[in-house]
Amino acid sequence: MSPLLLHARRVALGLVALLLLAAGAWSSWDTARHIMLAKGREHGTITVAGCGEETCTGPFDPDGTAAPRGRMTIDRSVAVEKGAKLSVVVKPGTGEVVRRGTGGVFQAWVPLGGALLLAAVVIGGGIGLPRVAWGAATVGGVLLAGTFFTL
CATH class of the missing domain: 2.40.50 (OB fold (Dihydrolipoamide Acetyltransferase, E2P))
Incomplete structure (x- = not known):
């Protein structure tokens, strides 16, 4: 694969990962703002x-x-x-x-947690940044686990 195509693929998948994260954050903020800025x-x-x-x-x-x-x-x-x-x-x-409270905060950020897990697959498999992917997956997993344990 030519270096130009490799670079274009990384940029395109980086934009996909950013889109996933932006959508998750936007969806979460719609509820989280009422709890966090109460x-x-x-x-x-x-x-x-x-x-x-x-x-x-x-x-x-x-x-x-x-x-x-x-x-x-x-x-x-x-x-x-x-x-x-x-x-x-x-x-x-x-x-x-x-x-409201800790359970409400975790529940509000569930969409971002899911988006982090999805983006981790794109970051690790598509872009080739395994450490960043593991970090994103860990944060997403902690958000989802926190929701499970606080509700």
């Missing part, structure tokens, strides 16, 4: 009343003096059962809440 947002507790295929619903009891709300939704996860009380943050302007 100052000034409404906090409280949701009691899970029932779950559908993708979301769970229940009454929301806010911290402080705000009035309770009858029906808020939260993304369904394996760890959510009917009757569970979850500490949450309200997404501004919506009827949705996200889990």
Whole structure:
């Protein structure tokens, strides 16, 4: 293979890896920003009343003096059962809440963890940087394992 084609392949696969990481970070940040930058947002507790295929619903009891709300939704996860009380943050302007605390942070960054694992395959196999690939895979694995153990 000519050096020019080898270089072009590495650049193309580097762009694919960057695209994977950017998509994972963008997807994660949509939820993570409400948890990590929670100052000034409404906090409280949701009691899970029932779950559908993708979301769970229940009454929301806010911290402080705000009035309770009858029906808020939260993304369904394996760890959510009917009757569970979850500490949450309200997404501004919506009827949705996200889990707060360590478990919520890990859960929010799951898309980035998956993207890191996928990018590790591209980095190691396509670009030929095995140490960088192992690093990306390790960070992605830690994010996914952290989610498993904190929820």
